[in-house]
Structure formats: structure tokens, C-alpha cells
Amino acid sequence: MDKKEILDTLKAAQVYLSRLKSLDNELESAVKQIINTFEETERNIHDTFSNLKVVLVNILNKRENFLLEQAKKAKTDGLAPLEECRNVISSKVVGTNKLITQGNSIINGSAKDGLAAFSKNASLLGSLPEVPELKEVPFISFHVDPTSDNEVKDILSQLGEVSRIAPIQITELCEKPGAILVEWHSVENDDRLTDIQEFRLQRAFGDVIKEKHLLVNFNDCYRGLDTQFLVKDLKVDQPYSFRVCCKFEGIQEWSPWSLPQVASTSLRPFSWKISDDFLLSNENKIAKPTVDSPKVLYSDGPQFCVGHSVEFTFLEIDSSNAMLGLIDQILPTSSSLTSTPGNSFLVDKSGKIFVDGIEKCTRLSEFSKGLKVCFTCDLVNDHKVRVNVDCNEKRVTYDWSIDPDYKMFFVSQFYSPNWKILVE
Structure with a gap:
């Protein structure tokens, strides 16, 4: 064995030792x-x-x-x-x-x-x-x-019960723009798990694992039968703690809480770009036109990509036309969304859907006050994504030929000052 081989062995030994120490630390934590x-x-x-x-x-x-x-x-x-x-x-x-x-x-x-x-x-x-x-x-x-x-x-x-581990545990925390998607599943083979009546998710500000006194700050953020929930309105780079439990059919008491999990999001919340033609509020999430024919309203940078979900809510409407959706580039100042040259996925006031300028046969509900339109995007392959549009309990799905790594703008266009829209 020459000197180089010895040095390589020593380097590998250091890496091995580091991993052993890391495992030992994990074991100590357990x-x-x-x-x-x-x-x-x-x-x-x-x-x-x-x-x-x-x-x-x-x-x-x-x-x-x-x-x-x-x-x-x-x-x-x-x-x-x-x-x-x-x-x-x-x-x-x-x-x-x-x-x-x-x-x-x-x-x-x-x-x-x-x-x-x-x-x-x-x-x-x-x-x-x-x-x-x-x-x-x-x-x-x-x-x-x-x-x-x-x-x-x-x-x-029969009073009381000692649990080896809570029946429901958080399995994934995925950061989203201004939010965290929390997922949970059962971890034990228990016949009662097929009779779960309700899940209960709680959130606390800060890291309760390092700072035990923060445990008192846990508050409910979801109760229902879904096994995932998007916790919104979170501050960027701020740690939050989550825990979940469940209630079995015929039992009034909640199960023990899962192990607390801590996560944060580094992604800014969805918001509109400041424009002279719009009045923005609520941390730039709400936009209202201030002129009769405002320019296209863009997101504050390309914020939407695969794995994201963006929801629009119409707070005020008008009889004039309107459009909203996703595009891959900022248009010339005088352009309209109806003549978008690049990749686009748009919905107009009547519910018509346009993908890359081509009208589809499926229609959604007409825009109305309080209506929510939600776009979600999933990966199909290296050249295609799948876009789901949910509106008024109806969903349409289209495969869109676009680079999955490319971030898109979400946009809207109105033709009177009587519209008001919220993005989340």
C-alpha cells in the first residue's frame, strides 16, 4: 500500500468515523x-x-x-x-x-x-x-x-393507557410559498385505525423541541378526515412546530399527540407586483384596479412552479370581461392576455379555458363574487406538467408542454375598476 492509498484510506476512515459519531448522536437522541x-x-x-x-x-x-x-x-x-x-x-x-x-x-x-x-x-x-x-x-x-x-x-x-407511540405521526413537511404542506399517516397496526372519526392538526410558533415552554402555544389549524393540510400565512424562515392526533369512532377522547415536528418555509407568500394601475393591500395579496383599462397584473416575480398551488378569490366583480392564469414571461406593456405569444394557461370570465392560446372544449363556472379558482401543478415528465384547475367543486385537468424547472408568473387582467381579487 503506497502513501496515496494510505491517505485515501485515512480520509475514508475519517468520513466513516464522522458517520459513526453522527449515528451515535442519533442513538443518544433516541x-x-x-x-x-x-x-x-x-x-x-x-x-x-x-x-x-x-x-x-x-x-x-x-x-x-x-x-x-x-x-x-x-x-x-x-x-x-x-x-x-x-x-x-x-x-x-x-x-x-x-x-x-x-x-x-x-x-x-x-x-x-x-x-x-x-x-x-x-x-x-x-x-x-x-x-x-x-x-x-x-x-x-x-x-x-x-x-x-x-x-x-x-x-x-381500565382507567388510563400507556402508548408506546402515538397512532398517527407526521410523515412529511413540505415548504410552499408562505405555507407548509403537512402530511400524516398511521404508524401502528391497530384495528381501530380503520374507524378514525377525525384528525386534529395543531401549530405552534417556534421550535417546541428546543424550547419546551412554547408547548402552550399550540392551536388547532385543521380538523377533518384529510391526511394532509396546507398551513398558510406563515412568516418566511420562521420555525413552526406541528403535531397531530385522531379520534376513533365511538370514543370521545383524542389519541396521544404525535411527536412534534419543526419546519419553516424559505419561499415568499404569493403576492402581486406593485403597479400604478392597481391598489394593493393585505401584504400585496389583494389587488383592485384604479383605472378603467388597467395593464396586466403580474405576480411579484415568477413564483409558481411544479408542486405549488395558487388560489384566486374574487372579492368584487363586474360585467366586463376578466382573465387570470399562468404565463411564462412578462408581456409588452400594451399587450393583452388574449394575445399571449408564449406559454400560457388562462381562464376568462365566462369560464373558457385557453392553453397556449387554444380554446379548450371544457368550461368552468362563470366568475362571480366569492368564487375561488385554484391552479395546482404536478410533474408528468421532463417536458410536461399536469395542471389542475378547481372551481366551484369542478376540476379540469390538462397536460401542458412546458419545462418543469421553469417558474411561471400568475397573472390577471381586468377591463374596469370594479374588480377586486385575492391571491393565496
Whole structure:
């Protein structure tokens, strides 16, 4: 082995060592994730059950005291009329004993003047107080429905669940102009995954992996059954954190959250180019003509390419004609979109579609206030792209012969100042 071979071997060894260290760092991160999440889960289990024990004891104590009070009230209410009846009987016993004593005294001749009083008291005999039967008085008891008791035991015995990993994970974060396309899929073989009722995507400002205190900033940005969502209105080069979970059919609780994923976009949001003939607002996303016959309105540079999606919304309309779409170059100042010399994909007010100046047989809905027209572009091969145009729940698709690496302008043209359009 000569010197050059030794040097090449040493260089390869350095590269190999660097990769080993990188793998070791990844392994260390994986170990930390397991340990940290276990410790957090352990704390959550202890805290949850400790708090639950306190709550359950309080609930049971309150229920016990409530039932005891009910039993005491039943006893008090039941004894009150019986005590009154007993007092009447006791009074009559005393009177009757007195009458017997008087009568014996008269018979024995020891009481000569008590005959009138004896006769008067004797008239009271035979008046007995009314005593209720046992079936008419309270028979206090306590009863617990064994079914309810078993239900409580079953609930407590199955309370909580430890998940090895959340059933739904974010699989891809793709940057778009002023947005990030988030995709997610299931990662476990779980029969319940076929019965998913809803997904829930959340976004937080910043990197929650490095800055844990930002976890409180998560907010919902999508709920539904789609497995992807375009999160719009993002700042360029600003990190955002995302997480997703799901809800299974028949279960009210959400699943555990996926691992947070962090991403940012370096692509500027779609916007219109400043023009003397238009008034721009909302960070140049909204344009309104200021003259009767304005020039063609262009995007702020060639912004649209394969993999992108651009949506136009008509905020105000007019009876005059209008056009919008995609072109590959800026036209001469006096040109109209109807006479575009290069590659173009346009839609006019009536819904007609023109590809490279040729009108297609398919039509979209006529432009109206609030109508949205969305262009998406996918790769077919090295010389062709596929353009989808969605409008009013209708989609048309055409293959367009254009260099896929070429970025295009999105454009619009109006013929009165009564139009207003939003691009996103």
C-alpha cells in the first residue's frame, strides 16, 4: 500500500468515523427521547392517580355524609308522630291509674266524697289513641345497585393507557410559498385505525423541541378526515412546530399527540407586483384596479412552479370581461392576455379555458363574487406538467408542454375598476 492509498484510506476512515459519531448522536437522541418521555409519563401517571384518589375520596365522603343525613332525616320524621302518640298514651295511663285508685278507695269506704269525680273520669274510658301499623311507619334501609358498583370498578380498573407511540405521526413537511404542506399517516397496526372519526392538526410558533415552554402555544389549524393540510400565512424562515392526533369512532377522547415536528418555509407568500394601475393591500395579496383599462397584473416575480398551488378569490366583480392564469414571461406593456405569444394557461370570465392560446372544449363556472379558482401543478415528465384547475367543486385537468424547472408568473387582467381579487 503506497502513501496515496494510505491517505485515501485515512480520509475514508475519517468520513466513516464522522458517520459513526453522527449515528451515535442519533442513538443518544433516541435514548433520551425514551427516558425523557418515560419520566414525563411516570410523573403524569403519579399525578393523575394522586389527584384522582383525592377527588374520589372527597366524592365518596360527600356521598356518605349525604346518605347518612337522609337516613337521619327519615328517622327523625318517622319518630316525631310516634313520640306524640306515646305522650298521649302515657297521659291516658296516668289518668286510668288514678281512676282505678279512686274507684278502689270508694269501694273500701275510704273516699266518701270522690264519687262525682270518679263518675266524671270514668266517662274517659274507651277513648284509645290511634297507633299506626308497622307497615305504615318507615323501615329505613340502604341499597347499592350492584350493576353501578361493578361499572365503577370496571371504569377504574381500565382507567388510563400507556402508548408506546402515538397512532398517527407526521410523515412529511413540505415548504410552499408562505405555507407548509403537512402530511400524516398511521404508524401502528391497530384495528381501530380503520374507524378514525377525525384528525386534529395543531401549530405552534417556534421550535417546541428546543424550547419546551412554547408547548402552550399550540392551536388547532385543521380538523377533518384529510391526511394532509396546507398551513398558510406563515412568516418566511420562521420555525413552526406541528403535531397531530385522531379520534376513533365511538370514543370521545383524542389519541396521544404525535411527536412534534419543526419546519419553516424559505419561499415568499404569493403576492402581486406593485403597479400604478392597481391598489394593493393585505401584504400585496389583494389587488383592485384604479383605472378603467388597467395593464396586466403580474405576480411579484415568477413564483409558481411544479408542486405549488395558487388560489384566486374574487372579492368584487363586474360585467366586463376578466382573465387570470399562468404565463411564462412578462408581456409588452400594451399587450393583452388574449394575445399571449408564449406559454400560457388562462381562464376568462365566462369560464373558457385557453392553453397556449387554444380554446379548450371544457368550461368552468362563470366568475362571480366569492368564487375561488385554484391552479395546482404536478410533474408528468421532463417536458410536461399536469395542471389542475378547481372551481366551484369542478376540476379540469390538462397536460401542458412546458419545462418543469421553469417558474411561471400568475397573472390577471381586468377591463374596469370594479374588480377586486385575492391571491393565496
